[in-house]
Each structure stands twice: as C-alpha cells, then as structure tokens.
Amino acid sequence: MNKKVAIIGGGIVGASAAYYLSSLPGGDQINVTLFDDGAGQATKAAAGIISPWLSKRRNQRWYQLAKDGATTLMTLARRANLSTDIYQQTGTIITRTNEKDLHDLYVLAQERHEEAPDMGEIELLSANDVKERLPLLTNPQPGVYVSGGARIDGEALVESLLEQAQQVNLTVKHQRVSLDNRGNIVAANGLQRFDDIIIAAGPWLTDLVAPLGIKVAVRPQKGQLIELSVPAYESQENMPVLMPEGERDFIPFGHGKLIVGATHDDEAGFNLTATPEATEDLLSSAKQFADYLTEDNITRTKVGTRAYTPDFAPFFGRLKNYPKLLVASGLGASGLTTGPLIGRLLAGTLIYGGTPDWSNYEKPLATYLS
Template sequence: MTQSIAIIGGGIVGSTAAYYLSEFNKKDDLDITVFDHGVGQATKAAAGIISPWLSKRRNKSWYELAKDGATLLSSIAEKTNMSKDIYNQCGTIITRNKLEDISNLYDLAIERSNDTDTIGEIYKLTPDEVKRHIPIIDSNIPGLLVTGGARIKGDKYTDHLLKIAKNNGVSVVNKEITINEKANVVCDGEEIQFDKIILATGAWTKNVLAELPLEVDVRPQKGQLIELSINHINMSDEDMPVLMPEGESDFIPLGNGRLIVGASHENDKDFDLNPDSDVIDDLLNSATSLLPSLSAENLIRVKIGTRAYTSDFAPFFGEIPGYEKILVGSGLGSSGLTTGPLVGKILAEMATDNLSTDIDKYRKPIENYIKLIK
C-alpha cells in the first residue's frame, strides 16, 4: 500500500527530508510531494559557517544536534557529490584579542575532538599565520584554525538535494499552502489528504498551523547579509578559510572574487524583507575594519531571510501533540544550516517508521514549544 507524504517547505529541513525519503523509496511505496512557496525562506538567503564545536551554549541537547548535524552534512556532501560552491570544508578560523582566550578555545576544541572526527585538526595561529591563511584581511590578532569547519550556500544546497529527490520521483509544487481544521493540506482551494505531513516552514510554522487549536512558540527573526566583490584583490579565494572574528560579522569567502559578510539578527521586524540601510552600513563597516580597501562600491547585493526562533532559543522537532500525522521541525535559529539536515533526516525516518536513533538526546520535550489547547 502506497503511503502519501507531504513536505511543507523546501528549505534546509524540507529538502533534506525529501532527499532521504526519496532514498527510502526503493520499493515505490511512497508518494512524496514537496510544497515550497520559498518567499523569505532563511535557507535560500543564507551562506553559512559549519563550525559548532567551539560554541559555549549551555544547551547540551543543541550541541549534540549541531555536532552530529555537522557530521551528517559532511556525509551528505560526499555521498551526493556536492561541488565546492555548495559545500566546502575549507576550515574555520576564530580570532580573539587575547592569547589567553585562544588557549581556552584550543583546550575546548581538543576536549570536544574526543567526541567527533569531523572537527579535523586544531592549530593555534599567530597574527601573521592568520593573515597567511586569509590574505585578504588586514588584522593583527591571533586565531584558532579548525580544519573541519566548512562553508555552505543554502540556496544551492536545497536546489542540489531537491534535484536528486525529483529524479527519484518526488513531486515539487511551488505554491503556498495552508493546513485546515481537519489537519489536511489546502492548495489553490483544494483539500488534499496525506498520510503524513512534514512541516518544515521555519518562522511561518505558527501561521501555517493557525486553524488548529495549538499554542506555538515560534517567532520570526530577520537576517541580512551582504555580498561583496573582491576582484580587485589578485589572489585565489576558493579554498580560503571562513573567519569568525571577535566583535565583527563573519567573513565567508565564496571563491570567484566574492565575499559574504553577516548576518544580522533583528527580532522586531516580523516578516519584513526590505533591506535596512543602518544594518547594511554596520555590515560594511565590519567588512572595512578587516579589509580597508572595500567600500560601498564593492556591494553586489543584499540577501534577506527570516529565521525561526523559540523563547529559549532551542530548536524543536517531532510529532505535534494531538496530531500524530503531522511532524514538525522549527526554531533552528542562526544554526539552521548546521542542525537542519539532521532534523530533516530524523523527520523522514519518523514519517516512515524507520527511526533508529535516540532522538531525545537532541531535543527538549516538544510540548515545551507546541501545545494542544484543550
């Protein structure tokens, strides 16, 4: 008997879920449809850094999710032959003003390397060594190199996995949908029943579930980043490490003479997708503090997306209380490119009763974030 599965949202979670479901569908017993409206999607606007190992967040569940997410992402990239312009394990350099802080980060990295090989090698760098690795910057601060760190382009990642999924028989519908009071999908006024629904709508989760008696703890956060041309600098930047400088925005050299700087975190903008001049100025100032030859003339474009956050900044995923056929993953925040692939894989496994992982090590109770109103 064929099982019908809808995936709502084609971002980092939805595209990964679609990919894994298409891989599970060797017996053609799954009918999989992705509904992807795409407007404002955080993943499509994002170019991010995969380097969770030096985070000092106290949420141990989040760290386990991020650590294993980074490992899974590396595996997906290798298995699906992702090109370097999608995923590049180019290394991450974290800088600090004080040598003592670098030593503390080094100790933390060594400790956490005992739990994962994906972190790679770890090296303390002098200011001159930092500049040798990232010659475009003009900075005199020490750093720490983690060779397992990577950069990823969210839009190209989703396109890559959805292309594989479509080749494996997954349907993609580029339309906005709602979920009605019967917990069925409504598209263009037509009610469609599915055996399972994977809800991967990020910041829009509360809106999509508005007709159901649920209390949902998700809020939107605006993120803006800038893409700059660095063609005036005559050097190869394809495999240059990404930079996480203290007190400044992240630097992500993309190759082909392009540099991403960002992203911002704004909690009071709702779903606004218009660029803010003051934010763009701050990002440019951050860029010129490390690369003085840049100016506003190097600005190519501004990319804007809306992230999903919860009140305690923790992600949530699993079966929605009271609606066993709806699975949800949301609240990933600024670490979504790292944690999203693992959440998508887990939801695909749950939808097909194929779960082999103890997922409670990755999450707090889902009832903390989504509750049935009785």
C-alpha cells in the same frame, strides 16, 4: 499503493527531508509533494559556516544536535555529490584578541576534539599566520584553526537536494497552503489528503497549526547579509572561513566573492526589505578586517526570516494529537548546521516507522507547543 507524503516548506529541513525520502532505502515506495511559495525563506538568503564545536552555548542538547549535524553534512556532501561551490571543508578560524581567551579557546578545542574527531586538525595561529591563510585581510587577528570547518551556500544546497529528489519521487508545487481543523492540507485546487505531512515552515508554523488550536512558542527574526566583490586570489576557493570575535562572519567563496553576515533583527518580524542600517553594520564589520572594502564592492544583498524559540533551541517530531503531522522549527542561525540532520531523522521515521527517542537532541515538543 505508494504512501503519500507532503512537505510544507522547502528550506533546509524540508529540502533535506525530501532528499532523504528519495534516497534512503524504502523511499521508492513513497510519493512526495513539497509546497513552498518561496517568500522569506531563511535558507535561500543564507550562506554560512559549519563549525559548531567551539560554540559558547551551554545547551548540551543543541550542541549534540549541531555536532552530529556537522557530521551529517560531511556525509551528505559525498552522498549527494555536492560541488565545492555549495559545500567545502575549507577550515574555520575563530579569532580572539585577548591572549588568555585565545589560549582558553585552544584548550577547549583540544578537549572537544576527543568526542568530535570530525573537527580535524587544530592549530593555534598568530595574526601573521591568519594573514597568510587569508590574504584578503588587512587587519588579521590571532585565532584557532579547525580544519573540519566548512562553508556552505544555503540556496544552492536546497536547489541541489530538491533537483535530485525530483528525479526520483518528488513533485514541487510553488504555492502557499494552509491546514484545516483536521490537519488536512488546503491547496489552490482544494483539499489535499496525505498519509503524513512534514511542516517545516520556520516561523510560519504558528499560522499553519492555528486551525488545530495549537499555539507555538516561535518568533520571527530578520537576517540580512551582503555579498561583495573582492580580489580573486588563486587560493581563494580554499581559503578558511573566519568567525571574528564580536563581528559578523567573513566567508570567502571562490572567484572573487565574499559573503559577510548575517544580522539579527528581532523587531522587523517578517519584513524582507534590506535596510541601509543593516548594510552599514555588515560593511563596517567587514572593514574591521579588510579596510579597503567600500559600498562599491557590494554586489548583492539577501534577506530572510529565521525562526527562534524562547530558549533558542530547535524542536521537531510528531504531534501527539495529530499523528500524521510532523513539525520542525526554531532552528535560528544554526539552521544550515542542524537542518539536514533534522530532515534525515524525520524522513527516517516516515520510512521505517516506530517512535524514535530524540531526547538527546531536544526537549519534549510540549515545551514549545500547547
């Protein structure tokens, strides 16, 4: 009799877990059901940069998770045959306006390359060099180029992973569910029993585990980005992505599409309404580097809700007092980088069992759950 697994949440962690449960050896012995109503999901509203190596964050566990997450994505892109519209290693340019800061960043890149060969080639670029690689810019700044950096479309990634898993052992149900006080799923048609349940519902984890008497140190954060129509250069599909100092990410996609974002709004909670203030913030940031952009260039706005913990670190694993429940949350703005690895780790423990030690990636779950 096949094992029955449920996943609550179809974002980056849930979709990745579903994909690996369908593709890892032994996954054919599992029937997977994924529940997601789609409302507010951060991944569907996300497009981002995969380039964690030069982060200023001092949390070494997070850095290890993000570094290995970037490697996981490189492998996943080949394994799942992701198109370049979804994931492409275009390289990343991280800018600095101060000459000393630029030099220090270049030295840091060389140091971290020793333990992170997936960074690829590292180059110090002048403003003119940056302009040559990113002709969309009118006001380029000098920066450090890392060839292993990539751009990713979160919504398209999730759709591709779920579509592939559905061809094997996954059933997707577009509905909101809850848990009873024993950890069973309550769906539209009543109580549902599963052998294991992965709860990958971002900031909604708090409400889901409340019937179990569990409190979660997670808060919602609203994020908004804009998509713009820009001149379609022949080289645009291969243009590097830009991480400007103190500004929003600048992400060229192919076919004349540019994405800028995202904002970080800690006060709006679960509100999914795009605001003129956030749009102006994003457009103003983009105009710092491409001064020809106006509101007329904006073709689309997306809004989603991220999950943050007090120390800005993600957590994931099996609940001690409810061993059939596994949770993951708190990925914040790095979800597209860390989510696929977390999904693979959770899928692996469901297939192969055991009590894996993930302490190199996270603090104990009790740090965030009480």
